[in-house]
Amino acid sequence: MAYRFCTLLAFGTAAFGLNAVQPRPPKPEAINVVELPLPPVAPSSDEGACTATINPRRTGCIGISVGNFQAGDFTPDGKHVIANVEFVGAPAAPDPASIYTGSHLILIKADGAKFSNGDPWKCLSCGVPAQNAISLDAVRDYPHVFRSGTKALWGHNILDCGGVDLTSDRCTPNRTSIYPIHWPTTADGSGAGGVPREMRLHPDDVHMGWSSFTNYGGQFAYFGRLQFNPNPTVGLPLAPRYDLVNVSVLVDGSGKAPISASGGELHINRDAIMVGELRGFSGAGDEILYIGPSWESSNIDLFAVHVVTGAVRRLTSHPDYADPIAFSHDNQWFVTMDTRVSERQMWMAAMRWVPPLVDIVAVTVASSTRNNRDRRFFQPILIDRDGDRGDYYGQQVNAGGDGSPGSVNDPNWNGRADPAFSPDGTKITYWQALVVSPACGGENPLPCPVSSAQGGRSYRVMLARLTGRKAKQPAKVLKVPEYIPWAVPFPPGATVPSQYKLPAGDYILRGSVSGTANVTLTADPTTFSGIGGVAVVYNNYSDQAGYVLNGHEQVSVKILLPNVWDNLIDWNSDLKETGVVNATKRTSAGDFHLQINAVTNIFNANGTLTTTVDGVEYNQPANGT
Template sequence: MSTLCGLISALTAAAVGVAAASNPPPQPEPIDVVELPLPPVAPSDAEGACTPAINPRRTGCIGIDVKEFQAGDFTPDGNHVVVNVEFVGAPAAPDPASTYTGEQLILIKADGTTFSNGDPWKCLSCGVPPEQAMSLDPERDYPHVFRSGKKALWGHNILDCGGVDLASDECTPNRTHIYPIHWTISADGSGPGGVPREMRLHPDDVHMGWSSFTDNGGQFGYFGRLEFNPNPTVGEPLAPRYDLVNVSVLIDQSGKAPITVEGSELHINRDAITVGELRGFSGAGDEILYIGSSWESSNIDVFAVHVVTGAVRRLTSHPEYADPIAFSHDNKWFVVMDTRGSDRQMWMAGMRWIPPLIDMVAVTAASSTRNNGARRFFQPILIDRNGDRGEYFGQQVNAGGDGSNGSVNDPNWNGRADPAFSPDGTRIVYWQALVVPPACGRANPLPCPVSTAQGGRTYRVMLARLTSRKATKPAKVFDVPDYIPWTTPFPPGASLPEQFGVPDGHYTLRGRVSGVADVILEGTSTLGGSGSVSVSYRNYSDQTGYVLDGHEQVSAQIIQWDNLIDWSSDIVQTGVVQATKRTSPGGFHLEINAVTNIFNANGTLTTTINGVEYKQPANGT
């Protein structure tokens, strides 16, 4: 239950002293964490392995491995959590239990009670008549309950229980319909449509945000409105569906980029809207949450942009990696999955207030080092709505255990996306996966742990009770317009704009406080693309008390998801902290795939802050 402040003195200095003074941080609070129930585990995936001895009620079994498992958020009463599972071992038809097979959407109890049949879970999608679930999209991730409690987002599908609550006994298979979601992108409306990823529902239950990859490996965020189409005549599938209409791409029409050129000078624009990957919405829906262009080198953070004004806020600033995030319904708190406390990223991001110049070629590599394949380093961090500031870096939700095998803070249990608050703000749900081979058991990774979860499964759903809190009411949902003013309309047939890039050249970047940086760019056609960045700092400071001197050069070759990085660094920081960021003779050479995340390097890159050394991970980890 301790706060994550004071990890190193560099983090506790007055980097954002004004914000801290005007928004004093909250005190740590008591948090009690328990595991929520799931269906029993079958010993194998073989037909009939889910025997009556394992599940006497014949309501399904799940497997040992994670597969397609993913936990979501709460129903409006706060007593149930929606979860995507994969049922295995069902008997053959016509046995009634044969319906509990494959990827399905369930509710699990979060209050210690059971449903009317005696189970602490209920399948929402099992047994729905085929004519009421036509042409379902196979993507069924990121489950989310509509705030009405009568529908659920299930990947690229919407499950509708005919006007009754999902948790009600009246929500039966015969009453349930499941509809695919379609995004028209061709001018004539033909074809299967666009390919959204990681869809997030706006609190108004009407609008949707999502991300989508480009053909060259880039990514944009989008915003649109859900519209039911009972009888489509064009596009695929030709079945009742929800269409995404009035779509905009989340690119600022003003054209302001995170780094711009004026003559021979570079300018870093912290007010630029750079939605790289959409992560959701604030509790009231007045802000879009996203991973955007870094404000500090190699420091991947979560930002928020107001849906009308376009005002940008940086929510996280700790040098570690932040990603999945969820706001409380009262709009006063958020919980983020973060690697802070693990030192996973400190070797490359621990020196504060280096401008994000090498990120033009190295940001993908920086983000890829956060994982080691199936081993992740995320833990849930509770932060108030004002975000990291001063000495405040939030509170680890599950810090109260003893760190032993299977405990709530066992580091072998890794946080996954997405966490969520109960509507009254008194509980948080999140899920974890246990590290498994090949991310353990080899030469460098730690030995593989033994699961303490029921049946030996390698995933679990955790409930954190904020025991000193009183229930709060949700904030009024923001009346978001169909077309957000600063975005760029993206009607069917539209072409995507070019991604951000800075022309080759020799530039000067002036520090916000003092000094200059001499910058040479070669081949940096897109942010995070191939090319080379060379920077020399002279008395450079973007933040009072943090002064940089020295040189850094990074060259990158990116082939699809493979990143080949050559890095030379010798930077000294003085002032509030005494720090260095240095590579070994001959430089640091990293090869890492952005999908598999297996670290493989020659040479070293080490950051030392006030005498504390932060070294890179070992190869294979």
């Protein structure tokens, strides 16, 4: 079974899994992609480098490198896209242009029009009086427009234009206020509170979801309500702010784990809820979107869990890595950034329906090798709400280019977080970053490309028009209960619940169709899971009709403390799969050894791990690439 990629990404038959009957997939549709305008680029960050020659209207210049740039979603009219930019080169005060310096929130025209000052962009946060932005938080990422259109989420801040649309000329600096977000986590409410990351706004404009790391390297996701506090008397900052209240930690309150042990047997529980990294919400707000425990070995996927019922469904199943995701407002489509076009992860994940056993110790490999430093290999993929299934693996949004430098599908321009739909579902926006050193050039065998963007900048914002679509009305937004019924309440002073850990020992895992797997788990208290090694022998094992697995695999991990993100992996594999496919997954003599840091994502290996499917061989990346 050769994997094939085209405008409509597809491969295989019966690959969706668990023999489920799925709706007929949609046909490919016409998509036109263009680049949106940004402020002009200054040649340096030196004071005064943003001259009147570069920007005659003296409304700011941005830098060449990505810096803190990040694009977000649309305003309610679908004609503007929000973004965080880093202004550089402004003259010193009292020059009026001095306000265009540092990280700021802007709107970009997405319809070819201009704002009243003649620019196709407008700065929302520039020039806001200090008394209107007391204790502005330094985290200013993942910009998101409230569906009301009068507010914006800006990292750990909320920008509010006092009831006026952000797009209006009446939304002026003097009218604008910026409030920090505070997460009270101590019993008495004191202190700076918790540290949320990658916050996402629920469609009801009231609730939020976020992730947060523990001090030992674990990650949990949370859900809570925004409550304005005009005069706080406890906790920092003591300034008007938004507090996160009625918080739940998004773990299965029943205690069910993705893999559990009892009576000498292992059980894979695909209905278990474990929101590893929260990525947003469905268009109706009825589902939480997240990266969850793998259903297949080395295959990192996106999942959705219903806010009320806790029903889990798998959205992506392609062997490559999917991460940022956004649903359409009508709840019928989603777009994800994915490595499936580049086939980056096929060397370790192309063999289907291998249970996620070695992932107990090797999940960092699967989640980290998707990148080479800032080279992300992501491209935007459009998929209907029912997700990957059968021969349907979505449609590459930007497939329409010729692949040349600077084209819309130039592989050196990598997709970043987050994509977004216009409210009527007819447009998609996403942003990309160009590969730069050290992910290319110097000691890296890959040469660095030359930017074709204005001023040579290494980032751009794209607009995809779904030209055959008619405007759709947004779905009715779910009224969220006070607390998530299946989750665990997390009031101030609470600690994260202890997670189930598999005991070391020898086990049997029975295939849902046939066969068995003999599994040995070796203890290591320095790892997050408490397991340092997994050895498996498969005997006619099958979880999916037509996919029969035999052979063995053994993987161990060593955490290179004190850095909990730095892993040393030793991998031995000799697997064979027959039936629908003829596939193998094998390591070289002397095995495969990889050191990978989940933060820096630098591939450094000895030996090889190769997966072959119906004669098509997928080899691991070379070191440093």
